[in-house]
Amino acid sequence: MLDGRGAVKRRAGARLWLSGLWLALVVLAAVFAPLVSPQDPLAQDLMLGRLPPFWMPDHEPGFWLGTDSLGRDVLTRMIYGARVALVVALSAGVATCLIGTALGLVAGFYRGWADRIIGRLVDIWMAFPPVLFAILLIAVLGTGLSSVVIAIVVIDWTRFCRVVRAETLNQSQMDYVHSARVAGFTRLRTLVAEILPNVLPVIVALLTLEMGIAVIVEAILSFVNLSVSTDAPTWGGMIAEGRTSIYQAWWVLAFPLAALFLTVLSFAQFGEGLRDRFDPVLR
Amino acid sequence: MVEALFRIEDLRVDVPDMTRKPLFGAAPRLEILKGLSFDIPRGTVLGIVGGSGSGKTTLGRALVRLIKPSGGAIAFDGKDITHLSDEAMRPLRRRIQMIFQDPMSSLNPRLTVGRIVGAALGLRSGDRRVSEALEQVGLPAAFVRRYPHELSGGQRQRIGIARAIAMRPDFILADEIVSGLDVSSQAQVLNLLQGLVKELGLTLAFISHDLSVIRRLCGRVIVMQAGAIVEDAPTEALFEKPAHPYTRELLDAIPSPDPSIRW
Numbered sequence: 001m002l003d004g005r006g007a008v009k010r011r012a013g014a015r016l017w018l019s020g021l022w023l024a025l026v027v028l029a030a031v032f033a034p035l036v037s038p039q040d041p042l043a044q045d046l047m048l049g050r051l052p053p054f055w056m057p058d059h060e061p062g063f064w065l066g067t068d069s070l071g072r073d074v075l076t077r078m079i080y081g082a083r084v085a086l087v088v089a090l091s092a093g094v095a096t097c098l099i100g101t102a103l104g105l106v107a108g109f110y111r112g113w114a115d116r117i118i119g120r121l122v123d124i125w126m127a128f129p130p131v132l133f134a135i136l137l138i139a140v141l142g143t144g145l146s147s148v149v150i151a152i153v154v155i156d157w158t159r160f161c162r163v164v165r166a167e168t169l170n171q172s173q174m175d176y177v178h179s180a181r182v183a184g185f186t187r188l189r190t191l192v193a194e195i196l197p198n199v200l201p202v203i204v205a206l207l208t209l210e211m212g213i214a215v216i217v218e219a220i221l222s223f224v225n226l227s228v229s230t231d232a233p234t235w236g237g238m239i240a241e242g243r244t245s246i247y248q249a250w251w252v253l254a255f256p257l258a259a260l261f262l263t264v265l266s267f268a269q270f271g272e273g274l275r276d277r278f279d280p281v282l283r
Numbered sequence: 284m285v286e287a288l289f290r291i292e293d294l295r296v297d298v299p300d301m302t303r304k305p306l307f308g309a310a311p312r313l314e315i316l317k318g319l320s321f322d323i324p325r326g327t328v329l330g331i332v333g334g335s336g337s338g339k340t341t342l343g344r345a346l347v348r349l350i351k352p353s354g355g356a357i358a359f360d361g362k363d364i365t366h367l368s369d370e371a372m373r374p375l376r377r378r379i380q381m382i383f384q385d386p387m388s389s390l391n392p393r394l395t396v397g398r399i400v401g402a403a404l405g406l407r408s409g410d411r412r413v414s415e416a417l418e419q420v421g422l423p424a425a426f427v428r429r430y431p432h433e434l435s436g437g438q439r440q441r442i443g444i445a446r447a448i449a450m451r452p453d454f455i456l457a458d459e460i461v462s463g464l465d466v467s468s469q470a471q472v473l474n475l476l477q478g479l480v481k482e483l484g485l486t487l488a489f490i491s492h493d494l495s496v497i498r499r500l501c502g503r504v505i506v507m508q509a510g511a512i513v514e515d516a517p518t519e520a521l522f523e524k525p526a527h528p529y530t531r532e533l534l535d536a537i538p539s540p541d542p543s544i545r546w
Contacts (some may be wrong), residue, residue: 175389178349183403183450184376187369194404197393281392281432 015068015097016273018265026263028081038062039073041080041233046071050249066203066251068241074255077233081256084227084234086147088218092152093211099153100160101203108168109191118165122158130155131220138226146229153215164199171198201275208271214262219260235260286453288360288486289346295354296338296345303433315341317510323454327489328480328503330518332494332533337492338510340384343458346488347381348372358454377403378503380447385457386439390431397427400446416449417442420475437468441475448479458490473499490532495537498522 219236240251
């Protein structure tokens with residue numbers, strides 16, 4: 001028993017550190033983008049088009065990961081792309097979490113008509129195909145970073161709502177909730193001080209997952225050109241451009257794709273790792 | 284004659300019977316408690332015994348008003364509490380406490396022992412009165428920093444008792460509090476409770492399916508079967524001359540150490 005727990009803890013540690021390291025790298029790159037990026041993200045030079053990364057023949061010094069067909073530096077654009085990805089991940093993730101959690105807690109704890117209204121709303125919401133819904137929303141709101149964030153929040157709050165409601169419902173059946181009632185706690189205090197701490201691990205895991213999903217949705221939207229302007233560097237936009245020249249310059253597609261993959265994976269693993277590490281019940 | 288702390292008259296509880304609910308319309312009501320009447324005098328220990336499904340837990344939860352009775356009356360200290368709303372019940376709550384059957388589920392797993400005991404009193408976990416309550420149930424004051432899952436079953440149940448007595452209540456309901464424990468922890472918890480009843484002059488209702496546990500603690504016993512009281516007698520009389528066949532059945536179910544059998 002004790003040995004098994006030790007093994008779980010060690011693995012959780014490696015997972016937390018590796019994902020945390022990558023996320024820290026992305027955050028630093030995004031915050032200090034003008035200082036650390038070797039080139040101007042928007043500077044075009046057709047004479048330097050489709051340069052390969054540094055370990056291949058014919059590379060040009062200063063363009064570490066090569067250039068795209070317009071001669072823009074891939075590494076620089078990736079670093080600036082991290083800004084968009086992080087802003088979307090944080091703002092959309094947190095806003096989705098707050099709205100979904102609040103509604104889920106109310107539905108799961110108070111039941112009755114509140115639960116019925118919120119439950120029906122979630123059912124109706126989930127019947128819309130999410131990507132089409134997002135595209136439709138952006139068509140109405142206009143493109144831009146804030147529209148992307150709003151679209152993600154409007155679509156994805158149901159994910160939090162459903163999970164938090166189920167967990168709250170589950171916790172509300174426990175005797176410690178009855179015990180709080182016997183002790184004369186108000187309903188609101190029971191919900192906030194007794195139930196919320198028990199739902200929190202689920203919320204944290206879901207929040208980090210949602211941040212990863214937000215990054216992907218932003219990439220999808222910039223892939224179909226519905227995010228920020230075409231010129232501005234985003235990972236999804238780079239993937240879309242790289243697709244057209246994949247046989248001549250695979251690196252334009254591969255590096256942003258790898259960054260996207262690692263970031264989304266890290267968000268999910270970071271959440272799991274945090275829970276394993278800081279949940280007193282699992283510790 | 285001592286004044287009764289609890290006076291229960293014709294108490295009825297029913298729930299909707301969802302297994303026989305028609306497709307349209309309301310489900311038929313299923314009676315769980317079929318008109319119970321008894322008193323709990325101040326300073327006495329009442330045992331409530333019965334098999335599973337006899338309604339003893341429902342009776343307990345109705346007494347502490349976790350569920351709303353559908354008929355009859357419950358008077359606590361001369362005040363009718365049968366139909367009080369949650370709001371109106373709150374000032375009375377601290378006088379009516381409860382110890383739960385499953386200490387794992389009744390202690391919030393994410394709060395420390397200090398916060399669990401302290402929250403009931405509106406105190407911080409470092410407060411002296413919290414460690415006093417822990418000492419009263421025989422636990423070291425250092426336990427305030429522990430989480431429930433770090434404790435043994437017997438220790439958890441002591442925390443449950445500490446939380447209940449810390450409020451200085453007039454009445455405590457103990458719902459099957461030793462049935463999840465091994466025999467030696469059972470004895471310890473029962474000894475502790477017995478001591479506290481004497482020391483603090485508690486009025487206690489003790490629910491159990493095990494008459495041997497009841498015999499140690501209670502002055503009077505109510506035997507329940509299928510939502511009704513079949514026998515209500517002082518403990519001595521009940522063990523000497525059980526009047527109802529169901530009581531005899533329960534008495535026969537107690538395993539008695541037989542000196543003629545050698546291991």
